[in-house]
Amino acid sequence: MPELPEADPDVRGLPDLFGQRVDYLGDHLLETAVPADPIALFSSWLSDAFAAKERGLLPEPTAMVVSTTADGRPSSRTVLLKEVNEGGFTFFTNYGSRKATEMAGSPYVALLFGWYPLQRQVRIEGRAERVSRSESEAYFASRPRGSQLGAWASAQSTEVTLENLTASYLQAEKRFAGADVPCPEHWGGYRVGPDSIEFWQGQPSRMHDRLVYRRSGDGWQIVRLAP
Numbered sequence: 001m002p003e004l005p006e007a008d009p010d011v012r013g014l015p016d017l018f019g020q021r022v023d024y025l026g027d028h029l030l031e032t033a034v035p036a037d038p039i040a041l042f043s044s045w046l047s048d049a050f051a052a053k054e055r056g057l058l059p060e061p062t063a064m065v066v067s068t069t070a071d072g073r074p075s076s077r078t079v080l081l082k083e084v085n086e087g088g089f090t091f092f093t094n095y096g097s098r099k100a101t102e103m104a105g106s107p108y109v110a111l112l113f114g115w116y117p118l119q120r121q122v123r124i125e126g127r128a129e130r131v132s133r134s135e136s137e138a139y140f141a142s143r144p145r146g147s148q149l150g151a152w153a154s155a156q157s158t159e160v161t162l163e164n165l166t167a168s169y170l171q172a173e174k175r176f177a178g179a180d181v182p183c184p185e186h187w188g189g190y191r192v193g194p195d196s197i198e199f200w201q202g203q204p205s206r207m208h209d210r211l212v213y214r215r216s217g218d219g220w221q222i223v224r225l226a227p
Contacts, residue, residue: 024119038197048115048118062082063080065111067112068103070101070106079092079099082139088126089192090131094156096157099157109127111125119201122199123197124194128193133188135189137183139189141180149173149181151184151187154168198211207227209227
């Protein structure tokens with residue numbers, strides 16, 4: 001048996017990572033049993049994720065990782081899904097943020113929903129485009145007032161001290177005291193129109209199910225990938 005590498009001294013307090021295992025026992029994901037429309041399957045899985053939240057298993061069903069690129073370097077962060085329909089997957093952010101700047105240079109992004117307690121993942125690849133101003137304003141109006149003020153106070157992704165950020169928030173509170181907080185021009189939504197959507201369901205012996213919907217004309221082609 002080959003000798004295992006010695007643990008790095010800085011991580012000696014961690015469990016044996018080589019020995020960490022989870023048995024996956026999900027139902028099979030079969031081509032013959034899934035809908036022709038991936039959004040229908042996604043909506044069904046999202047409903048399952050919300051049911052898992054009600055059981056205390058999954059705190060953020062709408063959390064998704066957005067990956068963008070700039071100069072060949074990828075970057076990822078977690079945002080919240082705010083709408084899904086035939087047009088795609090919508091989230092909101094500051095237009096001056098790193099993700100927004102990178103999408104301006106390259107609009108092709110990847111999304112990842114990691115519903116790990118359900119032994120499921122959904123991977124999406126597509127093109128991000130800004131939603132209409134009216135859509136951004138409508139969603140902004142639904143946010144808690146504190147989140148609205150935060151959108152004015154934070155120049156997202158820029159370097160800042162905690163003291164300056166706190167002062168900026170207090171300034172926003174003072175500016176809009178006694179009035180509705182309007183949607184900033186520098187803030188709004190993106191909709192990712194999918195080119196492909198992969199549904200991943202864990203299976204025993206790492207023989208996971210991976211079904212991918214790929215755009216084909218006005219419809220979708222379903223293929224299975226090796227795990």
